[in-house]
Amino acid sequence: MKDSRMAQLARNVVTYSINLQKGEKLLIEVEGHDQILAKEIVQEAYKVGGYPFVVFIDKDILRTQLIHSSLEHLQSLASYDYYRMNDMDAYVLIRADTNDSELVDVPAENIDQYWKDYYHIVHAPRWEKTKWCILSYPNQAAAQRAKMSTEAFEDYYYSVCNLDYSALSDQMDNLVLFLNRTDKVRIKGEGTDLTLSIKGMPVQKDAGLQNLPDGEVFSIPNKYSINGVISFNTAVHFRGTTFEHIVLTFHEGKIVDARSNDTAKLLEILNVDEGARYVGEFGIGLNPYISKPMNDILFDEKIWGSIHLAIGTSPIQCQGANLSSIHWDIVYIQRKEYGGGQIWFDDVLIREDGYFLPKELQGLNPSHSDGTGRA
Numbered sequence: 112m113k114d115s116r117m118a119q120l121a122r123n124v125v126t127y128s129i130n131l132q133k134g135e136k137l138l139i140e141v142e143g144h145d146q147i148l149a150k151e152i153v154q155e156a157y158k159v160g161g162y163p164f165v166v167f168i169d170k171d172i173l174r175t176q177l178i179h180s181s182l183e184h185l186q187s188l189a190s191y192d193y194y195r196m197n198d199m200d201a202y203v204l205i206r207a208d209t210n211d212s213e214l215v216d217v218p219a220e221n222i223d224q225y226w227k228d229y230y231h232i233v234h235a236p237r238w239e240k241t242k243w244c245i246l247s248y249p250n251q252a253a254a255q256r257a258k259m260s261t262e263a264f265e266d267y268y269y270s271v272c273n274l275d276y277s278a279l280s281d282q283m284d285n286l287v288l289f290l291n292r293t294d295k296v297r298i299k300g301e302g303t304d305l306t307l308s309i310k311g312m313p314v315q316k317d318a319g320l321q322n323l324p325d326g327e328v329f330s331i332p333n334k335y336s337i338n339g340v341i342s343f344n345t346a347v348h349f350r351g352t353t354f355e356h357i358v359l360t361f362h363e364g365k366i367v368d369a370r371s372n373d374t375a376k377l378l379e380i381l382n383v384d385e386g387a388r389y390v391g392e393f394g395i396g397l398n399p400y401i402s403k404p405m406n407d408i409l410f411d412e413k414i415w416g417s418i419h420l421a422i423g424t425s426p427i428q429c430q431g432a433n434l435s436s437i438h439w440d441i442v443y444i445q446r447k448e449y450g451g452g453q454i455w456f457d458d459v460l461i462r463e464d465g466y467f468l469p470k471e472l473q474g475l476n477p478s479h480s481d482g483t484g485r486a
Contacts, residue, residue, distance in 0.1 A: 116269040120246075120323070121151035123273060124203060125159060128244040128320050133160030135200035142168045143207030145248040152203060164199070170213040177217045177225055185224060189232040197236040206409075207248035211256070215351025222350060223383050226436045238426075246272065246323040247409055256348075256406035271400045271410070276319025279326055282474045283316040283397065286328045289472065290314040293456040296393065298418060300445055300452025302342030302358065307332045307393060313427050326398030326413040332390050333431045335364035341420070344449055345404045345411055345442040352376050353406075357441055364389050366422070381422070386435025392421035395454070395462075396442070399477040408440050415477055416446035416465025418454065 125131050137156050141149050149165055156163040180188075196202070214222065237243050247253055247268075254264035294310040309330040319325045343357040352373055360368035366388040371377045381387050396417035404411050412419045419442045423435035445452030446465035454462040461468060466476050 116273065117148055117151055119273050120269065121148065121155045123319070124152055124244055124246070124323065125155040125161070127276070128323065129201040129203065129242040131156055131159050131161040131201050131242075135161050136198060137161050137163045137201040137203065138196065138199045139163055139165045139203045139205065140168060141165070141205045141207055142170065143205075143209060143248065143250070144169075145205050145207035145250070148205055148207075148248055152205075161201075164195075170208055170210065174214055174217055177214065177221045180221075182224060182228060185229045189229045192229075192233045193236070196233050196241070199237075199241055202237050202241050202243040204243075204245045205248050206245070207250055209250065209252045211252070211348055212351045217351075219350075219379055219383075223436060231436065242320075244321055244323060245409065247407055253407065257410075258406075271324040271398065274319070274324070274326075274398070274400060276325060279397070279399075280316060280318035283318055283328050285471045286395065286397075286467075286475060287314050287316050289456060289461065289469070290328065290330050295455075295457055297455040297458075298341065298443070298452070299455070300342075300443070301344075301450040303340060303443065303452065305337065305339035305341045305361065307338075307390070308336035309333065309393065312431060313429055315427065322409055322413075324398055324401060324410055324413055326401070326415075327394045327396050327419075329392050329394035329426070331425045331427055331429060331432045332393050333364075334389055334433045337361040337364045337390055341443060343441050343443045345414075345417075345444055346406060347408060347411070347439075347441050348406060349439050350380065354441075361390075380437065380439070383437055384435055386433050387423050387437050389423075389433040389435070390420050391423050391425035391433040391435065391438060392419075392440070394419045394421070394440070397475055402477075404442070404444075408442075411442045412440045414442065414444055416449075416462075417442050417444045419443065 139149055153163045249265045249268040251261050254261040257264055291314050296307050298305045312331040314330045316328045317325050338361055340360045346353055346355045355372045357371040359366050369377050396414045398413040399415050401410055401414045419440050422439040423437035425432035451464045467473055
């Protein structure tokens, strides 16, 4: 039986997230083996007069390629796939992996080469000119990561992905205004006292356009402005490893000390290139329906009452931004049940224990009555 929630999600992706127009070309990439959601998006693309193209990426095959391929081969693959991406008007990625650790035993230097000499080359036109959206697929692996039954996870998944993001977008505008006039941001909490500057840097809201689920406002820190320590309290999966209890110490923007449950692997990632020891993004999670970690960064960086830092490259390149071959979001939840915490803008307390204090921002606070509605 056809799931009307999936049909609605596909419609939202095509008509809202990427706003596909008649005659536009859409590339749909599927990591894994989802066919149902991809098919729904294809059908919705045809309804608006678009031209969908579909590519399936099998991580097991990719693993074999990364172990054995040469730089020359990667560059050859990139030249073909760049041409296709550059010819597209829109792009959708569906993450439907069944094994998050498929690439864990690929040598680190091979992974780095793949990102530098294939991925960043192929996706450059997407970042520069293409409308795009990334979302996960609610399969059993995703439910297992979230420690939920498949049925319960599916219900949750559709509730957060089919949220009315246009309404949330309106509420985000006030936070964008606050950030646009802020110089110094201070983040405080258990084991955390960190300062950074966003003066003159771009600020952007994400409300259902480039990610589903969505719900964050982010800025680009001035590269050398970060000082202090942050103790992240949310596990994060990156390059085949699940990291917990990450503690980073900064001096003039650079990570000078790093610890976690796997410090050796953490340091290996931070030493990928010079930019991997600097931060490219400071984000504030705002989705009222996402209240706990799901072990999927598409969800976790949107948790209400959280902030996140992205180690590595900035999503918007500008003067003062960082550049690296990696972009790794790590989440710090500041609600009371996670130890509490504060955000200060230019020495004014803006958010405490997850709740915004200025009247103009209180519309972003979840309702006390049910934990999900708007205040």
